[in-house]
Amino acid sequence: MNLKTLKTYLFIGISIISLGFFQSCNDDKNDSPSRVQLKLVDEIGDYEEVNVVITDIQYNATDSEAGWQSFAPAEAYPIEVDLTELIAGNSLLLTDQLIPAGMMKQIRLVLGDGNTLKLEGDDTLIPLDTPSAMQSGLKLNLNTVLEGGFTYTFILDWVVSESIVESGITGKYNLKPVIKVNAEVNSGSVSGTVVETIEETETVMEGVTVEIYNAEAVKITDTMTDMDGNFLFQGLEAGTYTLKITREGYNEYSAETTVLVGEVTEAGTIVLTAVTP
Numbered sequence: 675m676n677l678k679t680l681k682t683y684l685f686i687g688i689s690i691i692s693l694g695f696f697q698s699c700n701d702d703k704n705d706s707p708s709r710v711q712l713k714l715v716d717e718i719g720d721y722e723e724v725n726v727v728i729t730d731i732q733y734n735a736t737d738s739e740a741g742w743q744s745f746a747p748a749e750a751y752p753i754e755v756d757l758t759e760l761i762a763g764n765s766l767l768l769t770d771q772l773i774p775a776g777m778m779k780q781i782r783l784v785l786g787d788g789n790t791l792k793l794e795g796d797d798t799l800i801p802l803d804t805p806s807a808m809q810s811g812l813k814l815n816l817n818t819v820l821e822g823g824f825t826y827t828f829i830l831d832w833v834v835s836e837s838i839v840e841s842g843i844t845g846k847y848n849l850k851p852v853i854k855v856n857a858e859v860n861s862g863s864v865s866g867t868v869v870e871t872i873e874e875t876e877t878v879m880e881g882v883t884v885e886i887y888n889a890e891a892v893k894i895t896d897t898m899t900d901m902d903g904n905f906l907f908q909g910l911e912a913g914t915y916t917l918k919i920t921r922e923g924y925n926e927y928s929a930e931t932t933v934l935v936g937e938v939t940e941a942g943t944i945v946l947t948a949v950t951p
Contacts (some may be wrong), residue, residue, distance in 0.1 A: 706822030707772040712745070712781070712830060714768055715908060716760035717854075718883065718898045719834030723792035725799075726849070728753040730784035731768055732811065735776050742782065745769040752786050753780070757832055761898045763865065763906030768830070775822035781855075782811035783830075789849050791838060801839070802849040814855050827858035829909035831895065854895075856909025862933040864907045866941030868919065870900050879904030879946065887916045906938075916943060924948055 676685060712731065716724075729752045732742045748767045755766055789802040820826055836852040864886065869876040884905045885896040894915070901906045910933045919927040923944040931941055 692706055700887075706775065708774050708775045708820035708822060709770070709825040709938040710745075710778075710820070710826065711770045711947065712768040713720060713827060713858075713908075714755065714760060714766040714830045714832060715758075715764075716757040716759070717833040717835065717895050718761055720794060721758060721791060721838070722794045722796070723790070723799075723833065724757040724789075724802075724834050724838065725790045725792075726755060726757060726802075727786040727788050728755070728768070728783055729773075729786040730782075730811075732782040732784070733773070733778055734780045734782070735778055745781075746771050757834055760832075760899035762904050763908075764900070765829075765908070772819070775820050777819050778816050780813050780815055780817075781828075782813050783851070783853075784811045785849070787853070791847050800847055802847050804849045812851050814851065814853055816855060816857075818857065829856045829858055830854075830860075831856065831909060840912060854909075856911075858909060861905070861909045861911055862935055863910065863938040864915065864917070864931055864933060864941055865938055866905055866917070866944055867905055868905065868944045868946060869905045870946045872922070876943070876945065882946070885918045885920075886910070887918060889914050891916070917944075919944065919946065921946065 677685050731745045731747065733745060734874045746769060747877055748769055753768065760766055781928060785804055787804070789804055791797040791802050792799055814830070816828065818826065831854040833852040833854065835852060839848045839850055841848060868882045868884065870879055873879075880899055880901045880903060882899045882903075883896055886894050886901065886907050888894055894910070895907065897907060899906050912933055912935045915931050917927070917929050917931055927946060929941070931939055933939055
Protein backbone atom coordinates (compact mmCIF):
# COMPACT_ATOMS: atom_id res chain seq x y z
CA MET A 675 0.00 0.00 0.00
CA ASN A 676 1.53 3.29 -1.08
CA LEU A 677 1.53 6.46 1.00
CA LYS A 678 -1.20 8.16 -1.07
CA THR A 679 -3.58 5.22 -0.59
CA LEU A 680 -2.85 5.12 3.13
CA LYS A 681 -3.68 8.85 3.46
CA THR A 682 -6.95 8.30 1.59
CA TYR A 683 -8.03 5.49 3.94
CA LEU A 684 -7.00 7.52 6.95
CA PHE A 685 -9.09 10.52 5.77
CA ILE A 686 -12.15 8.30 5.19
CA GLY A 687 -11.75 6.72 8.62
CA ILE A 688 -11.53 10.06 10.39
CA SER A 689 -14.55 11.36 8.46
CA ILE A 690 -16.67 8.38 9.50
CA ILE A 691 -15.67 8.79 13.15
CA SER A 692 -16.41 12.54 12.99
CA LEU A 693 -19.83 11.98 11.44
CA GLY A 694 -20.63 9.46 14.12
CA PHE A 695 -19.54 11.89 16.82
CA PHE A 696 -21.64 14.77 15.49
CA GLN A 697 -24.63 12.47 15.00
CA SER A 698 -24.25 11.30 18.59
CA CYS A 699 -24.17 14.94 19.78
CA ASN A 700 -27.30 15.72 17.78
CA ASP A 701 -29.06 12.66 19.17
CA ASP A 702 -28.10 13.71 22.71
CA LYS A 703 -29.46 17.22 22.02
CA ASN A 704 -32.72 15.83 20.63
CA ASP A 705 -33.08 13.55 23.63
CA SER A 706 -32.51 16.39 26.10
CA PRO A 707 -35.62 17.83 27.75
CA SER A 708 -36.72 21.46 27.46
CA ARG A 709 -37.22 23.69 30.47
CA VAL A 710 -40.56 25.52 30.52
CA GLN A 711 -41.48 28.38 32.83
CA LEU A 712 -44.92 29.98 32.99
CA LYS A 713 -45.22 33.42 34.61
CA LEU A 714 -48.53 35.15 35.33
CA VAL A 715 -48.84 38.96 35.17
CA ASP A 716 -51.84 41.29 35.23
CA GLU A 717 -52.99 44.03 32.89
CA ILE A 718 -54.75 46.44 35.22
CA GLY A 719 -58.47 46.96 35.72
CA ASP A 720 -60.53 49.20 37.99
CA TYR A 721 -60.84 46.73 40.87
CA GLU A 722 -59.50 46.53 44.42
CA GLU A 723 -59.02 42.75 44.23
CA VAL A 724 -59.54 40.01 41.66
CA ASN A 725 -59.00 36.66 43.35
CA VAL A 726 -58.81 33.56 41.17
CA VAL A 727 -58.25 29.88 41.91
CA ILE A 728 -56.25 27.76 39.46
CA THR A 729 -56.62 24.04 40.11
CA ASP A 730 -54.53 22.68 37.23
CA ILE A 731 -52.22 23.78 34.40
CA GLN A 732 -51.87 21.39 31.47
CA TYR A 733 -50.01 21.19 28.16
CA ASN A 734 -50.67 19.40 24.91
CA ALA A 735 -47.79 18.25 22.70
CA THR A 736 -48.69 17.32 19.12
CA ASP A 737 -46.08 14.53 18.93
CA SER A 738 -47.21 12.91 22.17
CA GLU A 739 -49.84 10.18 22.49
CA ALA A 740 -50.43 11.04 26.15
CA GLY A 741 -52.82 13.90 25.36
CA TRP A 742 -53.19 16.62 27.99
CA GLN A 743 -50.59 16.39 30.76
CA SER A 744 -50.36 18.43 33.95
CA PHE A 745 -47.49 20.73 34.82
CA ALA A 746 -46.09 20.42 38.30
CA PRO A 747 -46.93 23.71 40.06
CA ALA A 748 -44.16 25.90 41.46
CA GLU A 749 -45.85 25.69 44.87
CA ALA A 750 -48.96 23.50 45.08
CA TYR A 751 -52.46 23.26 43.68
CA PRO A 752 -54.78 25.02 44.06
CA ILE A 753 -53.00 28.25 43.17
CA GLU A 754 -54.83 31.20 44.74
CA VAL A 755 -53.79 34.64 43.57
CA ASP A 756 -55.00 38.24 43.65
CA LEU A 757 -54.34 39.38 40.09
CA THR A 758 -54.21 43.07 41.06
CA GLU A 759 -50.90 42.40 42.86
CA LEU A 760 -49.20 41.25 39.65
CA ILE A 761 -48.27 44.67 38.29
CA ALA A 762 -45.14 46.86 38.09
CA GLY A 763 -42.86 43.91 37.42
CA ASN A 764 -44.45 41.57 39.95
CA SER A 765 -45.21 38.16 38.53
CA LEU A 766 -46.26 34.76 39.81
CA LEU A 767 -44.22 31.74 38.74
CA LEU A 768 -46.81 29.08 37.97
CA THR A 769 -44.45 26.30 36.94
CA ASP A 770 -40.78 25.62 36.21
CA GLN A 771 -40.43 22.15 34.75
CA LEU A 772 -38.42 19.95 32.40
CA ILE A 773 -40.57 18.32 29.72
CA PRO A 774 -39.75 16.35 26.53
CA ALA A 775 -38.61 18.49 23.60
CA GLY A 776 -40.96 18.88 20.64
CA MET A 777 -43.97 20.89 19.51
CA MET A 778 -46.03 22.38 22.33
CA LYS A 779 -49.39 23.20 20.80
CA GLN A 780 -51.47 24.52 23.69
CA ILE A 781 -51.62 25.02 27.42
CA ARG A 782 -54.78 24.97 29.49
CA LEU A 783 -55.64 26.70 32.77
CA VAL A 784 -58.30 24.95 34.80
CA LEU A 785 -60.16 27.25 37.17
CA GLY A 786 -61.82 26.22 40.40
CA ASP A 787 -64.59 27.63 42.58
CA GLY A 788 -64.21 30.52 44.98
CA ASN A 789 -63.18 33.23 42.52
CA THR A 790 -64.07 36.65 43.96
CA LEU A 791 -64.01 40.35 43.17
CA LYS A 792 -63.67 43.43 45.38
CA LEU A 793 -64.71 46.78 43.95
CA GLU A 794 -62.77 49.94 44.73
CA GLY A 795 -63.95 51.59 47.92
CA ASP A 796 -65.92 48.50 49.00
CA ASP A 797 -64.63 45.71 51.25
CA THR A 798 -67.35 43.27 50.18
CA LEU A 799 -66.11 40.15 48.39
CA ILE A 800 -68.35 39.54 45.38
CA PRO A 801 -68.53 36.00 43.94
CA LEU A 802 -67.34 35.68 40.34
CA ASP A 803 -69.49 33.25 38.39
CA THR A 804 -67.22 31.06 36.28
CA PRO A 805 -68.75 29.38 33.20
CA SER A 806 -68.39 25.60 33.15
CA ALA A 807 -66.33 25.88 29.96
CA MET A 808 -63.72 27.88 31.86
CA GLN A 809 -63.69 25.36 34.71
CA SER A 810 -62.94 22.59 32.23
CA GLY A 811 -59.98 24.61 30.99
CA LEU A 812 -59.12 27.85 29.22
CA LYS A 813 -57.00 26.90 26.20
CA LEU A 814 -54.13 29.14 25.13
CA ASN A 815 -52.36 28.55 21.82
CA LEU A 816 -48.56 28.39 21.87
CA ASN A 817 -47.59 26.42 18.73
CA THR A 818 -43.93 26.58 19.73
CA VAL A 819 -41.22 24.04 18.95
CA LEU A 820 -39.26 23.35 22.12
CA GLU A 821 -35.65 22.39 21.43
CA GLY A 822 -33.83 20.14 23.85
CA GLY A 823 -31.50 21.87 26.28
CA PHE A 824 -33.18 25.29 25.96
CA THR A 825 -35.29 27.26 28.46
CA TYR A 826 -38.59 28.80 27.36
CA THR A 827 -40.37 31.37 29.51
CA PHE A 828 -43.95 32.23 28.60
CA ILE A 829 -45.61 35.36 30.02
CA LEU A 830 -49.35 34.92 30.62
CA ASP A 831 -50.78 38.45 30.66
CA TRP A 832 -54.25 38.30 32.25
CA VAL A 833 -56.31 41.25 30.94
CA VAL A 834 -58.55 41.89 33.94
CA SER A 835 -60.43 44.81 32.34
CA GLU A 836 -61.75 42.46 29.63
CA SER A 837 -62.13 39.36 31.82
CA ILE A 838 -64.89 40.54 34.15
CA VAL A 839 -68.36 41.04 32.73
CA GLU A 840 -71.21 42.53 34.77
CA SER A 841 -74.68 41.20 34.08
CA GLY A 842 -77.02 44.17 33.87
CA ILE A 843 -80.08 42.05 34.64
CA THR A 844 -78.92 40.02 37.63
CA GLY A 845 -76.21 42.35 38.90
CA LYS A 846 -73.80 39.42 39.05
CA TYR A 847 -70.22 39.43 37.78
CA ASN A 848 -68.96 36.75 35.41
CA LEU A 849 -65.34 35.69 35.00
CA LYS A 850 -64.47 35.15 31.34
CA PRO A 851 -60.65 35.16 31.25
CA VAL A 852 -58.80 36.99 28.50
CA ILE A 853 -55.11 36.08 28.56
CA LYS A 854 -52.33 37.08 26.16
CA VAL A 855 -49.32 34.80 25.79
CA ASN A 856 -45.83 36.05 24.94
CA ALA A 857 -42.57 34.12 24.78
CA GLU A 858 -39.89 35.90 26.77
CA VAL A 859 -37.21 34.32 24.58
CA ASN A 860 -38.50 36.34 21.61
CA SER A 861 -39.31 39.56 23.44
CA GLY A 862 -37.98 42.40 25.51
CA SER A 863 -39.06 44.62 28.40
CA VAL A 864 -39.37 48.29 29.33
CA SER A 865 -38.95 49.61 32.87
CA GLY A 866 -38.99 53.02 34.48
CA THR A 867 -39.89 55.13 37.50
CA VAL A 868 -42.52 57.86 37.77
CA VAL A 869 -41.95 60.80 40.10
CA GLU A 870 -43.20 64.33 40.70
CA THR A 871 -41.35 67.35 42.02
CA ILE A 872 -42.65 68.78 45.28
CA GLU A 873 -40.76 71.77 46.66
CA GLU A 874 -37.76 70.90 44.49
CA THR A 875 -37.73 67.31 45.80
CA GLU A 876 -38.55 64.33 43.60
CA THR A 877 -41.23 62.12 45.15
CA VAL A 878 -42.17 58.72 43.75
CA MET A 879 -45.76 58.30 42.55
CA GLU A 880 -47.64 55.11 43.34
CA GLY A 881 -50.69 53.96 41.38
CA VAL A 882 -49.94 55.87 38.17
CA THR A 883 -51.25 54.20 35.02
CA VAL A 884 -48.61 53.88 32.29
CA GLU A 885 -49.71 52.94 28.76
CA ILE A 886 -47.61 51.64 25.90
CA TYR A 887 -48.46 51.98 22.19
CA ASN A 888 -46.88 50.39 19.12
CA ALA A 889 -45.54 52.21 16.05
CA GLU A 890 -49.07 52.28 14.57
CA ALA A 891 -50.36 54.14 17.66
CA VAL A 892 -52.33 51.08 18.78
CA LYS A 893 -52.41 50.54 22.53
CA ILE A 894 -50.64 47.30 23.45
CA THR A 895 -51.19 47.19 27.19
CA ASP A 896 -50.94 49.23 30.39
CA THR A 897 -49.64 48.77 33.90
CA MET A 898 -49.50 50.65 37.18
CA THR A 899 -46.58 51.92 39.26
CA ASP A 900 -45.84 50.24 42.58
CA MET A 901 -45.17 51.89 45.95
CA ASP A 902 -41.69 52.89 44.74
CA GLY A 903 -43.00 54.45 41.54
CA ASN A 904 -41.60 51.64 39.39
CA PHE A 905 -43.28 50.02 36.40
CA LEU A 906 -42.32 47.19 34.04
CA PHE A 907 -43.70 45.95 30.72
CA GLN A 908 -42.74 42.38 29.77
CA GLY A 909 -43.19 40.19 26.71
CA LEU A 910 -42.95 42.97 24.10
CA GLU A 911 -41.90 42.24 20.53
CA ALA A 912 -38.82 44.08 19.28
CA GLY A 913 -39.60 47.50 17.83
CA THR A 914 -40.39 51.13 18.60
CA TYR A 915 -43.07 52.00 21.16
CA THR A 916 -44.50 55.09 22.81
CA LEU A 917 -44.99 55.42 26.56
CA LYS A 918 -47.91 57.60 27.63
CA ILE A 919 -49.13 58.83 30.99
CA THR A 920 -52.37 60.77 31.32
CA ARG A 921 -53.20 61.78 34.88
CA GLU A 922 -55.63 64.40 36.10
CA GLY A 923 -53.89 67.51 37.35
CA TYR A 924 -50.67 66.76 35.47
CA ASN A 925 -49.38 67.48 31.99
CA GLU A 926 -49.56 64.51 29.65
CA TYR A 927 -46.32 62.58 29.20
CA SER A 928 -45.35 60.89 25.92
CA ALA A 929 -41.98 59.50 24.80
CA GLU A 930 -40.66 56.92 22.36
CA THR A 931 -38.69 53.88 23.49
CA THR A 932 -37.05 50.99 21.66
CA VAL A 933 -37.46 47.35 22.66
CA LEU A 934 -34.72 44.83 21.90
CA VAL A 935 -35.05 41.05 22.15
CA GLY A 936 -33.75 39.70 25.44
CA GLU A 937 -33.07 43.11 26.96
CA VAL A 938 -34.72 45.44 29.47
CA THR A 939 -34.93 48.98 28.08
CA GLU A 940 -34.61 51.58 30.82
CA ALA A 941 -37.03 54.45 30.32
CA GLY A 942 -35.36 56.15 33.26
CA THR A 943 -37.05 58.52 35.68
CA ILE A 944 -40.19 60.12 34.30
CA VAL A 945 -41.04 63.42 35.98
CA LEU A 946 -44.71 64.43 35.86
CA THR A 947 -45.33 68.13 36.06
CA ALA A 948 -48.44 69.63 37.58
CA VAL A 949 -50.76 71.67 35.40
CA THR A 950 -50.29 75.35 36.08
CA PRO A 951 -53.56 77.00 37.19
